[in-house]
Amino acid sequence: MTSPPKEKSTGDGLSSQATSVVVNVVKSVRGKTTGPLLLVARFVVYSVAILIAAAAALVLFVIAAVKIVNQLLPGDVWAAYLLLGAVFALMGTFLWSKRVA
Numbered sequence: 001m002t003s004p005p006k007e008k009s010t011g012d013g014l015s016s017q018a019t020s021v022v023v024n025v026v027k028s029v030r031g032k033t034t035g036p037l038l039l040v041a042r043f044v045v046y047s048v049a050i051l052i053a054a055a056a057a058l059v060l061f062v063i064a065a066v067k068i069v070n071q072l073l074p075g076d077v078w079a080a081y082l083l084l085g086a087v088f089a090l091m092g093t094f095l096w097s098k099r100v101a
Contacts, residue, residue: 069080
């Protein structure tokens with residue numbers, strides 16, 4: 001069995017001051033490196049998740065648009081493809097003309 005220490009640390013010693021200096025330096029370095037890195041990592045992860053969700057929503061929108069236009073237009077599905085293709089081509093032409101070279 002070991003006996004309890006004879007002296008209790010009061011916090012005034014050199015070891016406690018050195019420990020507090022090391023802890024403060026580590027907190028400072030961690031705040032300056034890990035904080036911005038976590039911010040960038042979150043931005044990348046959320047951006048990828050939003051991009052995947054937007055791509056899925058766009059695909060589902062096009063599928064729904066083809067089905068709705070196919071029900072409204074007389075003829076086969078080619079009429080819906082022709083109309084939506086023309087709409088998308090016009091939107092693409094408009095956006096292409098607005099690009100900055």
